[in-house]
Amino acid sequence: MKKFILFAVLIWGPLVWLAQFLVPDTIPMTVTAYCLCEQCCGEWACETKRVTSIGDDAHICDGVAADPKLIPYRTRLWIPGVGEREVDDTGGRMRQDAKKGIWHIDLRMESHEAARAWGIQKLDVTIL
Numbered sequence: 001m002k003k004f005i006l007f008a009v010l011i012w013g014p015l016v017w018l019a020q021f022l023v024p025d026t027i028p029m030t031v032t033a034y035c036l037c038e039q040c041c042g043e044w045a046c047e048t049k050r051v052t053s054i055g056d057d058a059h060i061c062d063g064v065a066a067d068p069k070l071i072p073y074r075t076r077l078w079i080p081g082v083g084e085r086e087v088d089d090t091g092g093r094m095r096q097d098a099k100k101g102i103w104h105i106d107l108r109m110e111s112h113e114a115a116r117a118w119g120i121q122k123l124d125v126t127i128l
Contacts, residue, residue, distance in 0.1 A: 071105070
């Protein structure tokens, strides 16, 4: 019996601990969209070199904005209907919502029309 307990503590315990990092978490999130226009970005739309808050090229629309305290930068997400995106930006609304316990991400889109068409969706987003 002692050997079994020792096995459970030394082998099973670390495996359970490791599994939390291997199994993706799926979380219900508010998913909105933005583009690089003045309506969406305000004062930041006037910048000559458009970069995200971590220095990535904002014209490449493969990223999302989030509160980095909730979802760290460079975290990969699987968004239904969109696919895989990376957190590379932040925004005031995401940070405000996080303080209220709301998971909110903002997809970067090619055009204002595409961002408006996306609207506000509630989706189960997987953190990869």
